[in-house]
Amino acid sequence: MMVSEIDMISPETMEECLQILNEYEQEVRLLAGGTDAVVRMKEGHWRPKLWLNIKGLRDLRFICEEKDGIHIGPLTTHTDMVQSSLLQEKADVLVHAAKEVGATQIRNMGTIGGNLGTASPAGDTIPALFVLDAVIELSSVNGIRRIPIEEFFVGPGKTVQHKSEMITNIIIRPQEENEIGIFEKLGPRKAQAISIVNVAISLKMSGDGWQCAGGKIAFGSVAPTVIRARKCEVLLTLQELNEEGISNIASLAWKEVAPISDVRASAAYRRDMSTALLERGLLRLMKRWEDR
Structure with missing residues (x-):
């Protein structure tokens, strides 16, 4: 058509x-x-x-840090986020996710507000926003309300946003000095691909070897909305994040996800890849932490 x-x-x-x-x-x-x-x-x-x-509303395109967190305008493009020194320093997981959005042309045009408004469970920036405790600001002629991101989505393509509202701000928690993040994605091809499975991870390290002081994990494209992997998160602090510990945590991922089968992948394949992506992401994070 x-x-x-x-x-x-x-x-x-x-x-x-x-x-x-x-x-x-x-x-x-x-x-x-x-x-x-x-x-x-x-x-x-x-x-x-x-x-x-609304593309011409330049006041809605910004990245800045305020007392309550890092503020990102809904018209901020994925390229803007990739190139932001503030996000590179204090929200690296979101930068990694933005880099994986389509090809250069898509990143230059696509916006973070559009990614949220589309409400696809496969949206690449959304898991990163989950682990950064994002808050979505909705404005209308009647005022402003702020919604935690875990309460914003109610199903595929559906949010709590009212017809009279628009997204005017996204507020994220800046990562601490001992916090590192990563985004992993599996798609049918390298560029311009919708995720079959994706995962965002943010870890706070204790500074003592491979011991984790706390962390957050969010999966996309494995449920009606992006989900937090809370069972896996609990295990992050109960053992060292060496190869054995990471394998134990990743093996639990299949209990967290509830994927469907569609034209892109079967539910069983998505479950297996959730484990594989989580394990790969944790191993890469530990390598980065070791190299610091």
């Missing part, structure tokens, strides 16, 4: 955009980078009565 003529408005301010969202009674969709929207329209989906093109 080809994309035919569509109705689109390009508001000049965020206030104008929120007013339209509040007053327009029929279905409205926000358009930022358009990397998902064009594909969905060609497939016959996402055919709202009105598109709101």
